[in-house]
Amino acid sequence: MNQNILSKTKGKVVIDNISISYSSRNEQIYALKDISATINPGEFVCILGPSGCGKSSLLNGIAGFVNPSNGKISLDNKEINKPSPEMGMVFQQYSLYPWKTVKENISFGPSINKKGNESPEEIALKFLDMIGLSKYANHYPNELSGGMQQRVGIARALANYPDVLLMDEPFGALDSQTRIIMQENLLKIWREFKITVVFVTHDIDEAVFLSDRILLMSTLPGKIKRDLKIDLPRPRDKETTDSKRFIELRQICHSLIREESIKAFEKQNHL
Ligand SMILES: Nc1ncnc2c1ncn2[C@@H]1O[C@H](COP(=O)(O)OP(=O)(O)OP(=O)(O)O)[C@@H](O)[C@H]1O
Numbered sequence: 001m002n003q004n005i006l007s008k009t010k011g012k013v014v015i016d017n018i019s020i021s022y023s024s025r026n027e028q029i030y031a032l033k034d035i036s037a038t039i040n041p042g043e044f045v046c047i048l049g050p051s052g053c054g055k056s057s058l059l060n061g062i063a064g065f066v067n068p069s070n071g072k073i074s075l076d077n078k079e080i081n082k083p084s085p086e087m088g089m090v091f092q093q094y095s096l097y098p099w100k101t102v103k104e105n106i107s108f109g110p111s112i113n114k115k116g117n118e119s120p121e122e123i124a125l126k127f128l129d130m131i132g133l134s135k136y137a138n139h140y141p142n143e144l145s146g147g148m149q150q151r152v153g154i155a156r157a158l159a160n161y162p163d164v165l166l167m168d169e170p171f172g173a174l175d176s177q178t179r180i181i182m183q184e185n186l187l188k189i190w191r192e193f194k195i196t197v198v199f200v201t202h203d204i205d206e207a208v209f210l211s212d213r214i215l216l217m218s219t220l221p222g223k224i225k226r227d228l229k230i231d232l233p234r235p236r237d238k239e240t241t242d243s244k245r246f247i248e249l250r251q252i253c254h255s256l257i258r259e260e261s262i263k264a265f266e267k268q269n270h271l
């Protein structure tokens, strides 16, 4: 792997007392209020919370797609105010370019933001091999299953050698078996790249299985209710999910999330 580009000392995200608001129907709605957190280089952090609590808003803030109304977010001491190649993003919907082949989808980023000596084509072939889809290099996205498209989405994000990989419910649309395989693959990639990952999900099992830490969010406006360390040994596999500690951690998340989901549902119902 390209160790001179990928280093464990990069990829520190500091969220410093930010709020994010939207104007909607002549009203200012705070999706997030006074959030602070530090995500360390190489850490795998999940943002877990009920629907509508502001998870995507927070991730979009980190990605530079949305600017906070106050406070600031920085990557390696540089304030983020627009998207940058240091951040790779994977969305829930497979957002591949339908008119480009799989290989062209992956090489597109490197052809714009050149880093290192590899050609965009070489980079695309390397990442296709890593995600096990070399045979599909010249296929178009609509010729691939959802899981395969999402693997291409991950390869496309990694092809820019980002310091941080941001993922917004990337496996939400997959069946449960494919989802488990994708989670295990993602952990392998993360180990190999030693990259910072910020992963949004509302699935408790997924968050506990993947994370070093879970930021549990409360709702309307979103805040971080609990910063929970996940002290399960790695590498993780089927044994992890059967362990007593996994079940305990899942239970902690369950009770915290349940409270918030009920609150969110009631608030949404009375708006
Ligand atoms: N562009 C926008 N304009 C107005 N309001 C918005 C906009 N985007 C999000 N919101 C509001 O901000 C709040 C948080 O939304 P966000 O999408 O960040 O939540 P979420 O936790 O990602 O939800 P989900 O789990 O359903 O994806 C919601 O109340 C939503 O209605």
Ligand SMILES: [Mg+2]
Binding pocket: 055, 056, 057
């Ligand atoms: Mg969302």
